[in-house]
Amino acid sequence: MKVLKFGGSSVGTPESILNVKNIVEATARPAVVVVSALGGVTDQLIAASCMAAAGDSAYSESVDSLMERHHKMVNAVVEPRRRPQLLENLDHLLTDLRSILHGVFLIQDLTPKTADAIVAYGERLSSLITAALLDNACHVDSLDVVCTRVQNSKTLVDFDLTNRRIVEQFGKHPGLFVCGGFIAKDAETGRITNLGRGGSDYTASIIAAALNAEALEIWTDVDGFMTADPRVIPTAYTIPQLSYNEAMELCNFGAKVVYPPTIYPVCTKNIPIYVKNTFHPSHAGSVISSDMSLTANGESTFTAPICGISSVNRTSVVTVSGPTMVGVIGVNRRIFACLAQNGISVFMVVQTSSETSTSLCITPEDGQKACKVLDAEFAVEIEDGAMNKAQLEEGLATVAVVGENMKRTPGIAGKLFSVLGRNGISVSAIGQGSFEMNISFVIQQEMLSKALNVLHNSFFLSEYQDVNVFVCGTGNVGGSLLQQIAAQRERLMKERRLRINLVGVSGRSHSVYHPEGINAAHYEEAMQNGEPGGINHMVERIVEMNSFNSVFVDCTASENVARQYETLLSHNVSIVAANKAAASSDFGRYKLLKDTARERGVKYLFETNVGAGLPIINTINDLTGSGDKVLRIEAVVSGTLNFVFNALSADIPLSKAVRMAQEQGYSEPDPRVDLSGKDVIRKLTILARESGYRVNMEDIEAHLFIPNSLFEGSLEEFWEKLPGLDAEFEARRQRLETEGKCLRFVATWADGKGEVGLREIDQTHPFYHLEGSNNIISLTTSRYHDYPMLIKGYGAGAEVTAAGVFADIMRCANF
Structure with missing residues (x-):
């Protein structure tokens, strides 16, 4: 015996209800089919009720619309020989419906009893159509089977009577039965009741449990339980199997796949629930059972520490607090009794261990009312100053991370809150049971999408780990970086x-x-088809988008861009900078950026500030991080100047070498920027700072080889004056050639002091054989004392710099 339930979308159109026919015909007998009203009909019935109660005669047009829709469905899918009797039965029900609505219209009053009777017509109509559609199907009126009783003002299922009637109706002989879900009848008064919105699932579960069915199949319009809401997380995918407890947790926290009460009846009988898609019947779907090795298609079991993430998108938190709550027995009893008496439901409770406050998560609609009734309950204590007035916080959302395997995996909570913190998501309240199966927390509603995405991504529920990149600057370095991203993304x-x-x-x-x-x-x-450019607009858009795992990449040399780093870091955006302006700025600002990144749990990386793609800064960080101390730094870190001095020869004087550097793209458009040594001073400042020294650019002593007069005036004047130095440098070059030496512009840090200048290097020095525009750095440390560490390679060029930036992006992604 199987019980199959089909929702409103499954029976909502001729095409979909024919899918139902195919699915049922492929199911072995005996079987029971439970159907909801045609999609949208229940809402239409409620709307018609409200119109009639308001004295609006348009309710009659709504009934006409219902009649037309059901007639069209019959004519489209039911065999001609069965249509006359079926249409007569439907019209009889619709005539009764019209009469009830007319009575409501006349007295303009809608009682709960009448409202329940009206909404029941949806399932009563759809079940008749479905029974006529299926061959050899027997229609059973659910009003004769499912019985309820009122207890404490709530309508509850009378399981003893209902189970007996189910066995009587369905257990006598094997076959195919069809009945409507959702609807029921009071066991004492006989009035029509219902099991609540989504109650058709519950009806099917009750029938399955009473008949000890081998399985309950819930056919809907999704492929099963998803790891998260696919409307928020496009990469969400179907969970192949869940335990009963996992399914209940997800359903209670917003997953609308199955009506939460559905699970209990079949759980007690250990009957598996298969959740499948009417429109995609070949998909395996999800199976809910106690046997976690059971899947719908025999695939491997789901072993991730969490199985899914669910959320309550609108939450309000009411907090009751006061010093007299400590150790006083009965305070929480009064809180919950007060709320229950006023019909206010609480879905999550958080209490501090000091017992000074209790926070209650409720729906926003109940927020103000909850505060009012609680203040009335504790009016005496509030007047005495022993307790505070109830505080209401609105604009919140609740997220639940669910998974049986969490209780066997240490560190889940730590990872969860670390990930949220790194992405700037503040947690207002936390709830976790001792079963360790559900970690629930409250956040600002505006952060919900970001939280769901980052958690889904971080807990490997996504197929890929995502990093969201914003690139500022599309010049040589930025353009090369974008080309590399395009080329490497698929790999x-x-x-x-x-x-x-x-x-x-x-x-x-x-x-x-x-x-x-x-x-x-x-x-x-x-x-070109986008938005205005500029850093101010970009920062506004980054903050507005609020992307998770986001990285801002600065491929400019702009001070204005660098000034935005603090804002970005404070919004938990990691920064990768080819721009040296920030890291070499005032030491206080440099330290503020480093500290902000550390406090926010994000990255501020600038490996390419020195040596393009060479691993210099990371090496220094590894050395100092492991307890080593940098004692001395010697470096040739200007690819431009190294190119110039390597190019000098009898045929190439200084002026021509500088011109070649400009024409080949090694220097800035104005070569004086490179010749001034400022770039090298910036780099030495950064290296010294990363080595643990407090230093500003002004502290570095500069020994320039170009007279100050050449830095004054226009660029044209510079080119005119520069050949005046050719003879001097040629004479010096010839002397050094006979001595077996060469010129290098060297940055040096030693004994807490720094300097940059032109040095004569002999053949025994590792800097002598430095070719082209390459860079080299020598690090003398406590460990590498007698034999300094050397790092050497390409130190300039858009491609290698972009590659270094790309590597920093990867470090952010792997953080």
Whole structure:
């Protein structure tokens, strides 16, 4: 015996109800089919009731619409020979419905009894159509089977009487039965009642339990229980199997797949529930059972520490507090008794261990009322100052992370709150039972989407780990980076399950933003059709989008962009900077950025500030982080100047070498920026700071090889004056050539002091053989004392710099 339940969407159209026919015909007998009203009919009946109660004669048009819809359904799907009797039965019910509504219209009063009778017509009509559609099906009126009683003002199922009637109706002979869900009848008065919205699931579960069915199948319009709401998280996927407890937790916290009371009757009989899609019947769906090795299609079991994330999108928190609550017996009893008497339901409770406060999570509609009745309950204590007035916090949402395996996996809660903290999501209240199966917490409603996405991503419920990237600057470095992202994205997804989502790109004039991602190969076209550019607009959009696991990438050299770092870090956006402006700025600002990143749990990385893609800063961080101390730094870190001095020869004087550096893109458009040594001073400042020294750029002593007069005036004047130095440098070059030496512009940090300047290097020095625009750095530390550590390689160029930036993005993703 199987019990199959089909929801409103499954029987809502001729096409869908024919799918139901195919599914049922493929099911072995005996079987019971439970159906909801045609999709939207229950809402239409409620609306008609309200119109009639308000004296609006349009209720009659609503009945006409219902009649037309059901007639069309019959004519579309039921065999001609069965139609006349079926249409007569439907019309009889619809005539009764019209009469009831007319009575409501005349007296303009809608009692609960009448309202229940009206909404019952949806299932009464749909079950007749479904029974006529199916061959050899016997229609059973649920009003003759499911019985209820009123207890403490609540309508509850009378299981003893209902179970006896189910066995009498369905257990006599094997076959196919069809009945309506949701509806019931009071065992004492005979008045029509119901099991609440979603009650058709409950009806099917009650029947399955009473008949000791082998399975309960819930056919709906989704593929089963999802790891999260797919409308919020596009990467959510079907959970193959859940325990009864997991399903109940998810249902109670917002997952609308199954009506929560459905699970209990079949759970007590250990009957599995299969949740499947009427419109995609070949999909395995989800199975709910006590046997976690059981799946719908024999696939491997679900072993992730959590099985799903659910949420209550609208939450209010009422807090009762006061010093006299400590150790006083009965305070919580008064709180909950007061709320129960006033019909206010609490779905989560949080109490401090000091007993000074109790916070209650309720629906926003009950917030003000709860405060009012609680203040009345504790009026004497409030007047005496022993307790505070109830406090109401609105605009919240509740998230539940659910999974049986959490109780066998240490560190889940720690990881959960660490991930939330890194993404700037503050938690207002936390609830966790001793079963360790559900961790629930309250956050600001505006953070709900971000929280769901980051948790789904972090707990490996997503197929990929996502990092959302905003790129500022599309020049040489930025353009190369975007090309590399486009080229590497698929490989990273395949080999490392990492997905780089380019969600924003901005230049000076144009920008483009899209939370679902921008094709990095076509960003230029997207920018032209996008939004205004500029850093101010970009920061506004980043804050507005509030993306999880977000990284801001600065591929500019702009001070204005660097000034925005603190704002971005304070919004829990990691920063990867090729821009040296911030890391070499005033030490106080540098430290503030580092501290803010640390406090916010995000990254501020700038490996490419020195040596382009060479692993210099990370190496220093690894050394100092492991307890080593940097004693001395010697470095050639200007690719431009190294190119210039390597190019000097009898045929290439200084002026020509500088011109070549500019033409080949090694120098800035104005080479004086490089010749001034400021860039090297910036880099030495950054290296010293990362080595643990407090230093500003002004503290570095500069020994320049170009007279100050050449830095004054226009660029044209500079080019005119520069050849005047050729003879001097040629003479020096010839002398050094005979001595077996060469020129290098070296940055040095030793004994707590720094300097940059031109040095003569002999052939025994590791800097002598430095070719082209390469960089080299020598680190003397407590451990690497006699034999300093050397790092050498390409230190300039858009591609290697972009590669270094890409590596920093990867570090953020793996954080």
